[in-house]
Amino acid sequence: MSKPKGFEKPVGVRDYVPYAVDKLRAIERNVLDCMSRWGYRQIMTPTMEFYETVGVASSTSDQKLFKLLNNRGTTLVLRSDMTAPIARVVSSLLKEEPLPIRLSYHANVFRAFEEEAGREAEFFQTGVELVGDDSPEADAEVVALAIESLKAAGVASFKIAMGHVGFLNGLFEEVLSGRGNEQQAMKKHLLDRDYVGFRKAIGDLAINDEQREVLEGILRLRGNKEICDQASELSSHPLAQASISHLCKVWEVLEAYGVSEHVLIDLTMIGDFSYYTGMTFEGYAAELGFPVCSGGRYNNLLRQFGRDVPATGFALKTNRILDGVKGAVDEEKHPVLIRYTSAERREGLARAAELREQGRAVVTLLIQQESESLNKPDGMYDRVETFS
Amino acid sequence: MTETLKVAMPKGRIYKKAANLFRAAGLPIPIEVDETRKLVIALPELDMEFILAKPVDVPTYVEYGAADIGIVGKDVLMEENRDVYELLDLGIAKCRMSVIGLPNWQPGIQQRVATKYPNVASQYFREQGQQVEVIKLNGSIELAPLIGLADRIVDMVETGQTLKENGLVEMNQIFEITSRLIANRVSYRMKNGQIQSLCDRLQKALAAEV
Numbered sequence: 001m002s003k004p005k006g007f008e009k010p011v012g013v014r015d016y017v018p019y020a021v022d023k024l025r026a027i028e029r030n031v032l033d034c035m036s037r038w039g040y041r042q043i044m045t046p047t048m049e050f051y052e053t054v055g056v057a058s059s060t061s062d063q064k065l066f067k068l069l070n071n072r073g074t075t076l077v078l079r080s081d082m083t084a085p086i087a088r089v090v091s092s093l094l095k096e097e098p099l100p101i102r103l104s105y106h107a108n109v110f111r112a113f114e115e116e117a118g119r120e121a122e123f124f125q126t127g128v129e130l131v132g133d134d135s136p137e138a139d140a141e142v143v144a145l146a147i148e149s150l151k152a153a154g155v156a157s158f159k160i161a162m163g164h165v166g167f168l169n170g171l172f173e174e175v176l177s178g179r180g181n182e183q184q185a186m187k188k189h190l191l192d193r194d195y196v197g198f199r200k201a202i203g204d205l206a207i208n209d210e211q212r213e214v215l216e217g218i219l220r221l222r223g224n225k226e227i228c229d230q231a232s233e234l235s236s237h238p239l240a241q242a243s244i245s246h247l248c249k250v251w252e253v254l255e256a257y258g259v260s261e262h263v264l265i266d267l268t269m270i271g272d273f274s275y276y277t278g279m280t281f282e283g284y285a286a287e288l289g290f291p292v293c294s295g296g297r298y299n300n301l302l303r304q305f306g307r308d309v310p311a312t313g314f315a316l317k318t319n320r321i322l323d324g325v326k327g328a329v330d331e332e333k334h335p336v337l338i339r340y341t342s343a344e345r346r347e348g349l350a351r352a353a354e355l356r357e358q359g360r361a362v363v364t365l366l367i368q369q370e371s372e373s374l375n376k377p378d379g380m381y382d383r384v385e386t387f388s
Numbered sequence: 389m390t391e392t393l394k395v396a397m398p399k400g401r402i403y404k405k406a407a408n409l410f411r412a413a414g415l416p417i418p419i420e421v422d423e424t425r426k427l428v429i430a431l432p433e434l435d436m437e438f439i440l441a442k443p444v445d446v447p448t449y450v451e452y453g454a455a456d457i458g459i460v461g462k463d464v465l466m467e468e469n470r471d472v473y474e475l476l477d478l479g480i481a482k483c484r485m486s487v488i489g490l491p492n493w494q495p496g497i498q499q500r501v502a503t504k505y506p507n508v509a510s511q512y513f514r515e516q517g518q519q520v521e522v523i524k525l526n527g528s529i530e531l532a533p534l535i536g537l538a539d540r541i542v543d544m545v546e547t548g549q550t551l552k553e554n555g556l557v558e559m560n561q562i563f564e565i566t567s568r569l570i571a572n573r574v575s576y577r578m579k580n581g582q583i584q585s586l587c588d589r590l591q592k593a594l595a596a597e598v
Contacts, residue, residue: 195475284578288574
């Protein structure tokens with residue numbers, strides 16, 4: 001590669017000029033305030049973690065982890081999400097803290113080699129983890145909080161799609177009992193969102209027509225609460241049944257929160273199936289081409305850090321919201337300019353201090369020559385006060 | 389109120405077949421659209437908007453949400469590897485991706501493969517356990533083995549006529565190609581009703597054809 005030009009930076013990272021920072025901070029503040037009103041307290045963890053612990057435990061695939069070596073030759077990772085670091089802290093520093101633990105964060109996270117726009121190497125996530133509660137109430141709480149957070153971030157029109165990994169696990173186990181490889185292959189098609197491949201694979205499986213119909217039926221399991229009833233007819237496997245009844249209860253709680261209008265059930269949605277263990281969800285905004293939030297239940301993660309407790313949570317993709325959301329930010333407030341001559345310096349600076357006390361932004365300028373005309377670009381200052 | 393569904397249509401070879409399929413599904417695409425040079429065509433009576441794009445770019449438009457859905461060949465999907473929903477096999481523009489070479493081909497010391505599909509080609513040969521050097525070309529791939537630029541090529545074969553006329557043979561088929569209906573991840577949820585009903589109509593039209 002040729003020597004970079006002075007203004008260049010590595011692919012996938014970006015600069016935030018003051019205007020963008022104002023907007024980003026406003027979103028961050030509004031969302032974190034919203035989360036704190038739900039009893040979630042902020043946590044901060046280091047940017048770097050050990051590859052062997054947090055890196056391996058995270059849901060990010062190995063080739064997408066940003067790896068580096070420290071001076072002892074140990075592999076480190078730049079955190080790829082906040083969930084695994086939080087699991088580490090909850091299992092160590094907060095080991096004695098009574099459950100449930102509610103934590104929130106706003107942090108930059110890193111992914112390697114996602115080189116195109118919309119696939120950044122460093123980006124911001126704002127989210128929560130609810131540790132130590134396995135109930136439908138807890139799942140519903142994080143979904144409802146995700147909805148409130150999206151509203152607080154200024155996302156006007158959005159939908160949350162909610163699924164459950166247990167349903168597909170149970171259904172596949174029933175139809176393709178003991179045929180692990182075929183189950184994996186079918187799930188891979190769904191994970192790749194390749195419905196054509198999925199249908200083709202159904203045709204190639206050695207199963208009867210009734211079973212084929214059951215598998216075909218999966219692709220139609222999208223909609224409102226009635227989907228739960230349809231789904232529970234598709235499979236009588238105990239895991240599938242338990243998953244559906246759990247999802248049903250989550251829906252009922254969401255109705256009680258008064259937010260079910262934003263939610264749809266999508267049982268074809270399949271997160272990383274080795275990571276999520278229960279309910280999963282994803283949020284979509286009308287004005288953005290990529291999902292704006294994702295989350296779900298991951299009951300196996302904390303065990304890897306020595307504290308075997310269930311957990312659920314979500315993260316907003318704050319950058320995407322920043323890129324796509326209009327409004328939500330207050331009008332930019334310009335500073336007041338105070339000009340003073342050297343003779344009036346004391347008065348000028350006292351006035352500046354007074355205005356700053358009132359919360360105004362003030363910049364000051366010494367008038368060098370009496371005749372100096374005020375060079376005032378339009379719109380740069382709210383107003384000008386002169387002491388001379 | 390229904391929103392406008394933005395449809396990325398591939399310009400050229402596939403377009404007409406796709407438009408006819410829409411017509412068969414009861415969506416009257418005006419015939420003059422077939423000949424237009426406009427890039428964005430509003431179809432208000434169908435609540436649709438056609439975006440006429442170069443076929444290889446269709447998955448990109450859809451992935452980024454510039455278009456809600458699109459029609460594109462499986463060859464492009466395999467090469468571009470975009471994160472989109474692949475909803476329906478439209479069964480049109482049928483052909484196959486194949487490895488092609490001269491009839492007397494013998495593996496040389498340094499094997500070279502020329503192709504318009506470098507990702508597809510390198511993945512295929514990796515899976516076959518073969519080490520090859522992949523050369524990206526942009527057209528007339530058949531030239532490469534004839535003039536010694538590469539000893540084999542990976543390309544789309546429809547009838548095999550071009551190969552025959554140039555004295556080349558199809559050595560292995562990699563996969564079958566047809567056009568697919570794809571959808572953006574967000575649109576698939578936000579405009580689910582519209583996309584699902586289009587999907588159902590197309591599926592019905594496809595079933596009727598068989």
